[in-house]
Amino acid sequence: MAKPRIATVSLCGCFGCHMSLLDIDERILALVEKVDFDRSPVNDIKQIEGAVDIGLIEGGCCNEENVRVLREFRRHCRVLVSVGDCAINGGVPALRNMVPLAECLQEAYVHGPSVDNPDGRIPNDEEIPLLLDRVCPAHEVVRIDAYLPGCPPSADALWAALTALLAGQTPELPYELLKYD
Numbered sequence: 001m002a003k004p005r006i007a008t009v010s011l012c013g014c015f016g017c018h019m020s021l022l023d024i025d026e027r028i029l030a031l032v033e034k035v036d037f038d039r040s041p042v043n044d045i046k047q048i049e050g051a052v053d054i055g056l057i058e059g060g061c062c063n064e065e066n067v068r069v070l071r072e073f074r075r076h077c078r079v080l081v082s083v084g085d086c087a088i089n090g091g092v093p094a095l096r097n098m099v100p101l102a103e104c105l106q107e108a109y110v111h112g113p114s115v116d117n118p119d120g121r122i123p124n125d126e127e128i129p130l131l132l133d134r135v136c137p138a139h140e141v142v143r144i145d146a147y148l149p150g151c152p153p154s155a156d157a158l159w160a161a162l163t164a165l166l167a168g169q170t171p172e173l174p175y176e177l178l179k180y181d
């Protein structure tokens with residue numbers, strides 16, 4: 001019988017949620033016995049290759065490429081999980097939502113204290129994904145089936161959530177795995 005397939009994607013995040021997944025340590029051996037990985041930075045597969053049972057999203061959407069990738073990811077995933085605060089509410093990148101985008105770009109490329117940009121040009125090559133006016137969480141772009149909060153969620157929380165999902169259950173994690181004090 002074919003193994004369940006898992007895919008992960010990093011959008012506007014810091015890879016900390018993926019590092020937390022790696023922190024399941026030796027349990028990763030049990031995981032790869034049970035599942036096959038599709039697209040994921042963990043195995044460096046960059047394009048999703050087929051139908052996936054569980055998709056894990058790190059990061060929200062800060063640019064048009066994030067939106068395109070997330071929509072394609074949704075199309076391939078039966079169950080889609082927002083992992084971490086950036087996917088769930090935009091996280092740290094969403095701090096820029098309090099400042100108009102044009103002002104953010106001016107500060108980053110023209111007026112910032114460490115900027116040396118005598119021409120005052122803001123990069124706009126067509127190869128650079130267009131920034132959205134605001135960073136938005138994944139659920140504002142696609143339907144999300146489950147949420148796993150934390151920055152990042154702990155390895156134990158990720159393991160518990162994956163174990164439940166692979167058993168066909170909705171993850172209901174105990175308080176100990178969801179408190180951050």
Ligand code: SF4
Nearest residue numbers: 013014016084085086
């Ligand atoms: S939730 Fe935290 S650890 Fe995860 S991508 Fe965002 S900043 Fe990084």
